[in-house]
Amino acid sequence: LNDDQRAAVLAPVGATRVLAGPGSGKTHVLIGRVAHLIHELKTPPREILCITFTNKAARELRERLRDKIGDAAAREITAGTFHSVAARMLRRHGDRIPGIGRTGEFTIYDADDSKQIVQGVLVNKFGETKKTAQPGPMRNWISTSKSCPIPPMSHERFVECYDEYELGLRQANAFDFDDLLSATVAMLEMCPDVRSYYEHRWSQVLVDEFQDTSTTQYELIRKLSQPQGSVFVVGDADQAIYGWRGAEVANIRTQFDEDFKDVQTHMLTTNYRSTATIVEAAQAVIKESAFPSPLDLVANTPGGRDVAIVEANDDREEAEFIALEARKSVKEDPDLRYSEIAVLYRTNSQARVLEEAFIRAGVPHKVIGDTSFYGRKEIKDMIAYLRVVSNSADTVSLNRIINTPTRGIGNSTIEKLSAWIDTLPKTDGTELLPSAEEMGLTTRARSAVLKFSQLMAETREKAKSSTPGELLEAIIKCTGYDTLVQDADDGNERWAFVQELINLAKEPPQDIDETIQDRVGLEALGSFLEGISLLTSAESKEEEGGDTVKLMTMHASKGLEFNSVFISGVEEGLIPFVRNGDSEDDQDEEVRLFYVGITRAKRKLMLCHARERRRFGQSAQPARRSFLLDSISAMLTGSKKPERSVSIPSTSRGKAT
DNA sequence: GCCGAGTGCGTTTTT
């Protein structure tokens, strides 16, 4: 550690703010701080809470702490994202919130699940038809008004729908993503005993990537850091890139200073990651920001010819260049591994061309942030089964699987069934399935329903002594889902996905602390489902994915570092991304995003752009290189290290048209 | 209930 880093680590207990430029070693400081708390200040490890941006970052933090503070202590520390930590708090104590109407088995609803609830509201309460209902915009509005301190304009109808939606969630014993944070804050406000518990449970709170915290998250930190006000936040306003989803840069800039007592601020400005040329390029970019932070970054490594601007004729050639260049650099440098190379882009849609090029070139690669696995029908079905077992009130999931595979419970039966349920006295929903005896259905439909409810009852019984994986295997067998999948045309492929999920469900659960946990039973099932709901784009099925080039958005690259970085599509309109009705703040965030991308590179940076790019499918649109490259290019030519400008000649690669 | 053909629409970033 250098002097500044050490000073931050050794800061007295209280409110500490560390402004850490890219590559300045904020991870080291965080780890050093935890070790200091434990070793010097004798903080019990279990009283330490670390909030990270992804769960992967949390695991890595714990891993690196293991060497410093030992295995036992590392396990006891709580480390996770805001959402994971909040979910955990709600499971344990959420039922104490007056009128909350949820149990510890609540399901976490993602945007799709929420949309289903909204759809139900629009159709059943607002007289919309299945076709006319537009749940999407309504759900977005609800979500923003939940997480926004100043709710957006509210039409009457929205407010009414909001209330019905809330009711729907409650009846389903579910929270949506936004609720996880707001309900937790409400819990701490309304339940003094719970608040007191957590204040003692976590006496030391540390937050990474503080520049991207939302108002609600900040509120949570304020509450948890009481009564000592002992909180250690680390971040960099220049790397704030999540304003569009409610993050407030003001939290790190000014709010923290105002709200906490005697704040000590430390600045880390030595960049240990990148060569001087890369740091200069980054600075040339952040100069374009209207509100740069006061940090003045200094490189620790001399620069060379390690930044290049590359022009290609079109997006395909750009992609091909990147794939071949990646292969070449690994061939030429025996120390360079594919996993030390990253390709960054602005939009996920760019991944396709790039991936195609990597496949053609035979270069091992992995697209990070690809959530299509969990979007697959068979995977969603399996998860829905598990959810219903875990939380029988989960109507969205129940609707999904009640007739999958088909078992004679069609739409009309479901309608009659739910009409019948509405006539029943309100229950908490848990008795919903087993008591299907007296409803007015045909004998056939009734026996189908009874058989199903019996199946679910048995499965729930089995869940008490099974791991999620074993349970899943049992469900697949007794529902006949295996034959359903295997008999399909693409059965083998789809069955492989199911197998993958089973394997995942057999792995030991990963939690925000690693103290002993049951591997069987309903609680283990709940953890498994929660883990899936709260997966971040950084996490994937096969961890890390071996020695492969990583393809991801610049957003997903936050906090990572690579020997070589390619940035694809540095063109007007794409980087920085321009949409109509953009505010100045929005454009500033685009500049910061590019800054984040650039500063991921350790030794080599290639900024690529194409002269034309296919938008979606059809016409190739002409493209100009981004103005953000102008200052970099000027800086490269101005110095003694001339820009290694590469232009790719048109290839004669025949397009079979 | 299932499957295939046809239609319409979309690309900003994600917990």
Added chain:
DNA sequence: CGCACTCGGC
């Protein structure tokens, strides 16, 4: 262009 979703025929 590719996909998600609908509708009509079986």
